[in-house]
Amino acid sequence: MSAAPARERPSKMRVYNTYTRLLEEFKPITPGKVRMYNCGPTVYNYATIGNFRAYIFADVLRRSLEYFGNEVTQIVNITDVGHMTSDADEGEDKMSKAAREQKKDPWQIAEFYMNAFFDDIKTLNIQPAQKYPRATEHVAEMIAIVAKLIENGHAYVTNGNVYYDVSSFPGYGRLSGNTLEQLNAGARIEVNPEKRNPQDFALWKQDPKHIMQWDSPWGRGFPGWHIECSAMSSKYLGDQFDIHTGGEDNIFPHHECEIAQSEGATGKKPWVRYWMHTRFLLVNGQKMSKSLGNFFTLRDLVEKGCDPMAVRYVLMSTHYRQPLNFTLESVEGARESIRRLTDFRRRLNDASAPADCAALPEILRKGKEGFDAALAEDLNTSAALAALFDLVREVNKLALSRADAARVLALLQAFDHVMGVLGEVKEEGLAAEVEALIQERLESRKRRDFKRADEIRQQLKARGIVLEDFAGGTRWKRE
């Protein structure tokens, strides 16, 4: 059975919009079709589990939208130039820094860590986005937006650098709450004499030392980080789209600047309907840092023996707007939860009650209602999982027929379309189990326990597997 339900009438969801600070009913611009952009990795190093919290949230959000009957176009960018160590204009380009430290060129660094990222998301069973545009392949689109911003009076050129004039955009600060008044009062930023306002940010920069450079109307240089997301999202999703996600550390300055750029260039508001951000992740109660020894990439955890599906479970089972404290014990607990679900699924195979159970339909209805209601309420994954485990407990009390078991299994598979932790029922697992039963049957017959031997044949038959005895042994096939 296919996991995604029919697509005619998508169910309603409510989501928390960082922009309005409200829980809002989710209404895509085109009913049933959702366009979503997720800020992706800067490929100068392996992504950390903090980064993966945001990517798994985006994955579960996409899966939930599909579960509720929407078609989703998902774009995740790859930043391979222009992201400075400060997240703003200051510091060194993260790509150049990594290249210098690892004695490679930035293109090699980008290629290597981009492929590592793709490997990692596969390991975490994150569904592939429709496209992963790379910043370095979209410089022409960025230049076009910068030119438009200059034309519209939102940007200016000084010494081959182009800056966004934040005082030209009244909405600046609306997303993050960092209004110009507040920022100027704080005045932490050193005044760059090239800038008209201290908060102006670079759209295009000149630096003869930077290895990655492109020609532009303002001289050779490279793009700022923020302009990349404005350019790549509009190229693939249009001038206005439904959802933009990121970690809460992206809200300012990154997303604030993206809004100023995109709305400044097109004049269309709102650029994005719903802004959704994951909260931070701690490890053992503290911020991840190499010096504390609590800095984990996915690879570090796999090396320590963590099951990637358990890591996924930990990252998705806490509501995305709650801080998450990641510990190795929590991975163990998650592994146990997954084991309970896979054991439950395996037991469904043994169902053999002669008649359907009258209580089951109501239990399934309630279970689905609880799971759906939790997901629909701002993606409350922890409540959805609680509903699932309630269902497991209730079903475990029943004697199920084969048809009952198939109904439960179909619902479990539909839920797993959202969770992504159980995977398909593995054929190898089945084969091993059948072979073990054949062996047991053979031994039963040797000790003349024909009753048990016959039981095994019946049990397998009930599961659609028939045994054929021949001179040298027994083989099995599906009915």
Ligand SMILES: [Zn+2]
């Ligand atoms: Zn971005």
